[in-house]
Amino acid sequence: MNASIRDKNKPIGYIIGGSLKESLRARLIVPPQEVREGSFVVIRTSDWQFYGLITDLQLGATDPRFADEPSGERLQSAISDLLQGQTLFTTLEVLPTLMLERGPDPGSPEYAQWREKRGAISSKTIPVKTIPSHYAEVLPANEGDVAEIFGSETSSGYFRIGNTREQGHPVCIDLVKLIQRSSGIFGATGTGKSFLTRIILSGLIKEKLASLLIFDMHNEYGLDDTATDTQESVPGLKGKFPAAVRIVGLGRGASVRGQAPDFNLEFAQSDIQPQDIELLTHELNLKDTTPATLDALVSSFGIENWYSKFKAMKPGSVIQGEDGKRMPAPDSVETWALENNVNSLAATSLHNKMTRLFHLPYIVEQPAANGLNEIIKALQNGQHIVLSFGDHENDLDYLLVTNLLTRRIREKWVEMTNAHRSHIERTAEPRQLVVVLEEAHKLLNHEMARQTTFSTIAREMRKYGVTLLVIDQRPSQIYSEVMSQLGSRICGWLGDDDDIHAVLSGLAGRDALRGMLARLQPKEEVILLGWGIPMPLVIQSRRYDNQFWGELLGKTHGKVNETQIMKELGFQS
Amino acid sequence: MNTTPIEIGRLLRSSLTGFVAGCRVDQPSLPVFGTLVRVPIEDQLEAFGLVYDIHMDDDGLVRQLATSHSLPPEVIADNRNNRNMPVEISIITVGRRKTGILSHLLPGHPPVSLDVLYRCTSQEVRDFTTTGRLGYFRHILRAEELPVGELLAAHLEQARAAHRESGDPAWFKNATRELITLLRDDYPTLMSVLNALSDLGPE
Ligand SMILES: Nc1ncnc2c1ncn2[C@@H]1O[C@H](COP(=O)(O)OP(=O)(O)OP(=O)(O)O)[C@@H](O)[C@H]1O
Ligand SMILES: [Mg+2]
Numbered sequence: 001m002n003a004s005i006r007d008k009n010k011p012i013g014y015i016i017g018g019s020l021k022e023s024l025r026a027r028l029i030v031p032p033q034e035v036r037e038g039s040f041v042v043i044r045t046s047d048w049q050f051y052g053l054i055t056d057l058q059l060g061a062t063d064p065r066f067a068d069e070p071s072g073e074r075l076q077s078a079i080s081d082l083l084q085g086q087t088l089f090t091t092l093e094v095l096p097t098l099m100l101e102r103g104p105d106p107g108s109p110e111y112a113q114w115r116e117k118r119g120a121i122s123s124k125t126i127p128v129k130t131i132p133s134h135y136a137e138v139l140p141a142n143e144g145d146v147a148e149i150f151g152s153e154t155s156s157g158y159f160r161i162g163n164t165r166e167q168g169h170p171v172c173i174d175l176v177k178l179i180q181r182s183s184g185i186f187g188a189t190g191t192g193k194s195f196l197t198r199i200i201l202s203g204l205i206k207e208k209l210a211s212l213l214i215f216d217m218h219n220e221y222g223l224d225d226t227a228t229d230t231q232e233s234v235p236g237l238k239g240k241f242p243a244a245v246r247i248v249g250l251g252r253g254a255s256v257r258g259q260a261p262d263f264n265l266e267f268a269q270s271d272i273q274p275q276d277i278e279l280l281t282h283e284l285n286l287k288d289t290t291p292a293t294l295d296a297l298v299s300s301f302g303i304e305n306w307y308s309k310f311k312a313m314k315p316g317s318v319i320q321g322e323d324g325k326r327m328p329a330p331d332s333v334e335t336w337a338l339e340n341n342v343n344s345l346a347a348t349s350l351h352n353k354m355t356r357l358f359h360l361p362y363i364v365e366q367p368a369a370n371g372l373n374e375i376i377k378a379l380q381n382g383q384h385i386v387l388s389f390g391d392h393e394n395d396l397d398y399l400l401v402t403n404l405l406t407r408r409i410r411e412k413w414v415e416m417t418n419a420h421r422s423h424i425e426r427t428a429e430p431r432q433l434v435v436v437l438e439e440a441h442k443l444l445n446h447e448m449a450r451q452t453t454f455s456t457i458a459r460e461m462r463k464y465g466v467t468l469l470v471i472d473q474r475p476s477q478i479y480s481e482v483m484s485q486l487g488s489r490i491c492g493w494l495g496d497d498d499d500i501h502a503v504l505s506g507l508a509g510r511d512a513l514r515g516m517l518a519r520l521q522p523k524e525e526v527i528l529l530g531w532g533i534p535m536p537l538v539i540q541s542r543r544y545d546n547q548f549w550g551e552l553l554g555k556t557h558g559k560v561n562e563t564q565i566m567k568e569l570g571f572q573s
Numbered sequence: 574m575n576t577t578p579i580e581i582g583r584l585l586r587s588s589l590t591g592f593v594a595g596c597r598v599d600q601p602s603l604p605v606f607g608t609l610v611r612v613p614i615e616d617q618l619e620a621f622g623l624v625y626d627i628h629m630d631d632d633g634l635v636r637q638l639a640t641s642h643s644l645p646p647e648v649i650a651d652n653r654n655n656r657n658m659p660v661e662i663s664i665i666t667v668g669r670r671k672t673g674i675l676s677h678l679l680p681g682h683p684p685v686s687l688d689v690l691y692r693c694t695s696q697e698v699r700d701f702t703t704t705g706r707l708g709y710f711r712h713i714l715r716a717e718e719l720p721v722g723e724l725l726a727a728h729l730e731q732a733r734a735a736h737r738e739s740g741d742p743a744w745f746k747n748a749t750r751e752l753i754t755l756l757r758d759d760y761p762t763l764m765s766v767l768n769a770l771s772d773l774g775p776e
Binding site: 062063064065068071074076078079082083085086087 | 689746749750751754757758760763764767768770774775
């Protein structure tokens, strides 16, 4: 295999111009069909090696007439071929990204001098600060080049998430960097976000780099699922990591895909705070008066009791007074409003709208077990939580539960970090935590982001060891301040200009990358971008299948197709 | 195949960039358009050139004869052998050989009258056309008043045959490529040269 790769690794062109600000231009010396937009190339000069991406291919002619008037009919074919070879050409546009000092030829006497001057520092790539000279050779990156930049699977923390598109060299991501800051996985529906997320999550679990809290809105990650298009069974994380992954159901007796979860989560009424209600303003169509009413409730009953007291009130309930007149009953919303100088209409309206909450089975007076604590304990112990929404698949549940849970976890992590830092107790640093959010724009949109805990996490929780992994179809809907905090962005095909713009915001070489993003394959092809990625690159996603699990867990998992075995044994059916 | 140098004629006039030789009409060695020729100038210096024109002037006698009613063959032969005006062969200088070394630079001074003009042998053609990187094309391409396309076609055809003899069929392709490179920015000239080369047909 190596020999053929080396053969393929002949120069494809040489540099003829360009600039650092725009792009480099190279004359192509192989047929244009042999290279593609987005390919990873290496540019060699004597001392430096530059890395870049092909962002465009242009046909050119020394004189437009050579291109306009086909010479084939007028000239002998051999001469016509020569003419075309000399006057018609293809120019490559290459976006330079990184450079690496190679030093003189290791065999030469200058090499020893150079090594000495440079000290023992091992070779390290840096962002481009200069450009290669004229006629520098352009080569397709080989397996070693890709490993040099993206790391190799054999080093710990590096995890293969795909292959380069043309030559299939393995491409890794640095998982440590991926979770050091918040990251995002984007793409239109069906581009493979959930599949790629499964792959990355498996990697994180395998490498034991962080605890995961997965808000599994569509019940995709925990238990085995069925692919919507191929109808094939898709293994869940629980089946592969039975001890490390805990499935949590929402509400007492909840079942997930007909199976009982590891434990259930219920919230106590005392957990609900006014801000949790305000968060649902849009969802419940609440009025401007809501905050005032909530304030009054809290001052009447205290932060722990306001919810249960309010729930117990009966709007419109009346009694017969001594004078025979009907008046609001003492347990009515109106009486409370009257006594507390609150607009009675506002109070009853809020009560009405909160009925949906009052009916939620997972908010109870006394949770049977302390699910919240169990979750926190599991996460601290390096286990992973998949919170399955089960039947509670609508936005109200998603907003409320994610927020309630994350707020508590955030508080806990801040507290633990502070305790650890101030050495008050000999407490351990809290475990690195990654919160995985599907349909993230629901919680991180422009309206919501300021109120939810998630934007805080994206902005400052890195210091406390909590980061987000957001998954979304519509990055443009995500609040720009949150978007700008995403260190690594993995993006599949996007059809919408605003979405493309959002994904590329804040990145160098945006213009060149925009076209590449818009022309990705509709499935299983993604571009890697951002701070956590050495340089932008289009890759073919790793496939999530039995082979993946075999490689990850070191043995063949799942049922092996019988005909496959027969084939491998040499029996053709 | 010509292996021995053949004397063609003697010089009538010359300059640094070209010269004209006179020769007899009946000479069997009368060169053709595009032939590579050489003139020894002095002991260790020769000029090389390409024949780009063959010119025959009339004289009084020819005019008379041309209008007479019947011309016996011996009269025609006599006029041709003994005419006063020689055939003039015009040559563009394309290189030199100095102290045995070929190059495509011009000789330092031109040949002088009555120096002898030789037709080059196949070996000399091969040696001259493989010295350097076909640099002598520049002399031809600069001579705008010449039928450049035709001259190159004629020369390349002869040179191609010479290289073929020695088993180097690639020479013609390289020469064509070099011409394309040199003329890339001059579409009309390049196309006329390539049209002429195309007319040669494959060997
Ligand atoms: N890495 C992969 N390995 C195997 N199959 C894949 C992979 N990526 C995508 N697919 C195929 O593409 C289909 C769609 O992928 P997926 O469900 O991940 O899309 P999605 O981006 O999450 O879509 P949505 O936004 O609608 O949730 C899958 O059902 C699967 O068949
Ligand atoms: Mg999905």
